[in-house]
Amino acid sequence: MKRFIAFVTKEFHHILRDPRTLLILIGMPVAQILLFGYAITNEIREAPVKILDDAKDEASREITEKMVSSEFFSLAGFLNSEEEMESAFHDGITKMVVVFPPDLNTSLESGQSESIQLIADATDPNTANTLVNYVQGILSDYNKSNNIESLPIQVNIITRMHFNPSLEGVYYFVPGIIAILLMLVSAMMTSISITREKELGTMEVLLASPMLPGQIIIAKVVPYVVLSFLDALIILAMGKFVFGVPVNGSLLLLLSVSLLFIILALSLGILISTVAQTQQTALLLSLMALMLPTIMLSGFIFPIESMPMPLQVISNIVPARWFIVIAKDIMLKGSGWELIWKEVVILLGFALFFIAMSIKKFKVRLE
Amino acid sequence: MAKEPIVTVRNLVKAFGSFRAVDNISFDVFPGEIFGFLGANGAGKSTAIKMLIGLWRPSSGQATIAGFDIYRDTEKIKKSIGYMSQKFSLYTDLTIRENIRLFGGIYGLDRASIKRKTEELLDQLQMQKYATAMIHDLPLGWKQKLAFSVAMIHEPKIIFLDEPTGGVDPITRRQFWELIYAAAAQGTTIFVTTHYMDEAEYCDRISMMVNGKIAGLGTPDELKTGFDSSDMDEVFIKIAREGEVMI
Numbered sequence: 209m210k211r212f213i214a215f216v217t218k219e220f221h222h223i224l225r226d227p228r229t230l231l232i233l234i235g236m237p238v239a240q241i242l243l244f245g246y247a248i249t250n251e252i253r254e255a256p257v258k259i260l261d262d263a264k265d266e267a268s269r270e271i272t273e274k275m276v277s278s279e280f281f282s283l284a285g286f287l288n289s290e291e292e293m294e295s296a297f298h299d300g301i302t303k304m305v306v307v308f309p310p311d312l313n314t315s316l317e318s319g320q321s322e323s324i325q326l327i328a329d330a331t332d333p334n335t336a337n338t339l340v341n342y343v344q345g346i347l348s349d350y351n352k353s354n355n356i357e358s359l360p361i362q363v364n365i366i367t368r369m370h371f372n373p374s375l376e377g378v379y380y381f382v383p384g385i386i387a388i389l390l391m392l393v394s395a396m397m398t399s400i401s402i403t404r405e406k407e408l409g410t411m412e413v414l415l416a417s418p419m420l421p422g423q424i425i426i427a428k429v430v431p432y433v434v435l436s437f438l439d440a441l442i443i444l445a446m447g448k449f450v451f452g453v454p455v456n457g458s459l460l461l462l463l464s465v466s467l468l469f470i471i472l473a474l475s476l477g478i479l480i481s482t483v484a485q486t487q488q489t490a491l492l493l494s495l496m497a498l499m500l501p502t503i504m505l506s507g508f509i510f511p512i513e514s515m516p517m518p519l520q521v522i523s524n525i526v527p528a529r530w531f532i533v534i535a536k537d538i539m540l541k542g543s544g545w546e547l548i549w550k551e552v553v554i555l556l557g558f559a560l561f562f563i564a565m566s567i568k569k570f571k572v573r574l575e
Numbered sequence: 576m577a578k579e580p581i582v583t584v585r586n587l588v589k590a591f592g593s594f595r596a597v598d599n600i601s602f603d604v605f606p607g608e609i610f611g612f613l614g615a616n617g618a619g620k621s622t623a624i625k626m627l628i629g630l631w632r633p634s635s636g637q638a639t640i641a642g643f644d645i646y647r648d649t650e651k652i653k654k655s656i657g658y659m660s661q662k663f664s665l666y667t668d669l670t671i672r673e674n675i676r677l678f679g680g681i682y683g684l685d686r687a688s689i690k691r692k693t694e695e696l697l698d699q700l701q702m703q704k705y706a707t708a709m710i711h712d713l714p715l716g717w718k719q720k721l722a723f724s725v726a727m728i729h730e731p732k733i734i735f736l737d738e739p740t741g742g743v744d745p746i747t748r749r750q751f752w753e754l755i756y757a758a759a760a761q762g763t764t765i766f767v768t769t770h771y772m773d774e775a776e777y778c779d780r781i782s783m784m785v786n787g788k789i790a791g792l793g794t795p796d797e798l799k800t801g802f803d804s805s806d807m808d809e810v811f812i813k814i815a816r817e818g819e820v821m822i
Contacts, residue, residue: 214680218669225668409662413726416628416658417681418650 211419215427222401223431232397233435237389237442244381245451252338255303256284258296265313271324271350275306280342297329304328304339382447383535384508386440386466387528391502393436394473395480396494398429402481403490421570429474436470437463456542462535465548468555469531473498475562476527482569502528527558581606581733581764582627587636589622596622598787599636604766606732609759611778612768615815619787620768621661624737627766628658641732654682657726657734661741665722667711671702674710674725682729696724716747723754733764740769752777772807783814790814 307325328336405411447453484490506528530551537543580603589597625631629649679689783791
């Protein structure tokens with residue numbers, strides 16, 4: 209135990225004295241969450257929208273009011289006739305035109321269903337889609353306020369965005385950023401720190417000491433477990449206090465799963481360090497074999513459902529994919545153990561597999 | 576020397592595929608002796624040391640260190656030896672004091688002993704003033720002396736030095752050897768590899784390794800007489816040439 213403490217102390221010294229390591233550990237989570245939260249969000253704010261109001265009654269005014277007062281739209285003007293529609297988009301600013309049918313209020317009050325036409329600029333299909341979803345959300349709100357007046361539902365909504373009604377992008381990014389950061393800190397940094405000892409020759413001295421190889425490795429990764437955990441907490445706290453991302457489920461459960469994911473990532477890092485002889489190799493291997501799949505194939509940036517079939521199959525062996533599913537479920541849906549146990553078992557399986565692999569590899573190297 | 580040997584090596588072999596890095600070597604080292612392990616680069620010195628200290632498993636042959644078998648008792652061996660590797664082996668981003676504390680801790684010394692040892696060591700090396708300096712700010716000669724003292728921190732019976740003086744100027748080498756002598760005078764057995772032939776003269780006995788085999792073994796004088804040479808350089812060149820003829 210004394211050995212262990214002496215060694216862990218040394219490891220913390222390494223980390224705390226290297227400004228670059230510190231920057232990655234503390235700066236990265238903050239920078240990433242701000243970057244994804246503010247800059248690379250796929251949500252749209254203040255989209256210019258034009259209104260062709262053939263109704264000019266209470267209902268159309270209320271809906272227009274709701275749209276314009278929301279943060280998603282801004283009023284770019286009114287159209288007077290359908291003829292103006294074509295040229296409405298030519299200003300290059302207008303993203304959508306909303307057309308209210310005549311006598312909207314009368315129809316609704318008499319209990320009839322009415323259609324509101326949404327014409328979106330689909331030169332950017334993603335934006336168009338998002339805007340249509342926003343309007344649907346607003347109309348759904350409008351429905352609700354009608355329900356309070358105990359009227360039947362009259363504006364038909366086809367889709368409803370569950371769990372994230374305002375479609376805020378940052379909700380999806382938080383679990384993804386946690387996954388990436390934990391991979392980065394736990395896997396990449398441990399693999400580099402172990403290979404550094406090999407490169408410097410200190411590993412040989414350690415192996416010649418009474419410390420057992422297993423002890424050396426565990427003592428080396430302990431600080432990274434602590435720091436990864438700290439990073440996860442930083443991201444969750446920033447998500448909550450800067451972007452208002454809730455943790456609807458059990459925080460304890462979320463942190464336990466994060467710990468499991470950290471252990472998994474560490475075993476991957478150790479595995480890489482048994483193969484790589486130099487820090488550069490370890491860095492490249494981690495980037496290619498861990499970071500890239502974690503970013504591209506985990507569903508963090510690109511939805512898995514919209515990937516081509518072969519990539520969907522491959523995404524199954526990307527551990528981050530399962531972690532992100534669990535984290536989203538706990539954070540946004542408030543799911544408990546009974547809904548996530550399958551994914552947890554998968555993660556556990558990965559972790560055991562990689563630990564077994566690295567123990568085997570490590571032994572071979574010592575022969 | 577009628578004492579029991581502290582190191583016994585019999586027919587030790589390390590093969591990598593068909594290449595025999597260490598090819599059937601046998602020798603004894605006695606307590607308190609400075610045993611020089613000489614040879615050109617790639618002659619198999621480091622491979623032999625790595626087997627003796629329990630880092631690598633031999634392909635065949637027998638050896639005991641301080642009475643412990645190198646196959647079965649590697650953990651016990653590791654406790655009774657010190658090792659200083661070819662590459663500089665202290666942590667450069669830790670201070671002198673922190674390095675001493677770390678290795679003291681790794682070798683299982685208690686807090687009081689570590690403290691006592693630290694002061695002793697700093698006095699002995701006259702480095703008190705620099706105790707909180709980072710290792711990477713120190714001159715190479717200092718680092719080497721410090722690495723040696725740190726490898727001796729748990730007062731091992733035998734210390735293995737793998738080319739400890741590589742790349743160091745002659746004056747520092749001289750000083751380094753004074754440390755070795757001091758340790759030997761206190762009864763520590765020194766097992767040192769080098770390819771500096773002048774250092775060979777400092778050893779009690781030397782073994783000359785050529786192509787994985789031991790080509791000569793004895794005191795410096797015995798070797799010089801045996802190979803009819805005036806100094807160790809000549810001995811080495813003659814032995815190396817025979818080695819080539821043997822191939």
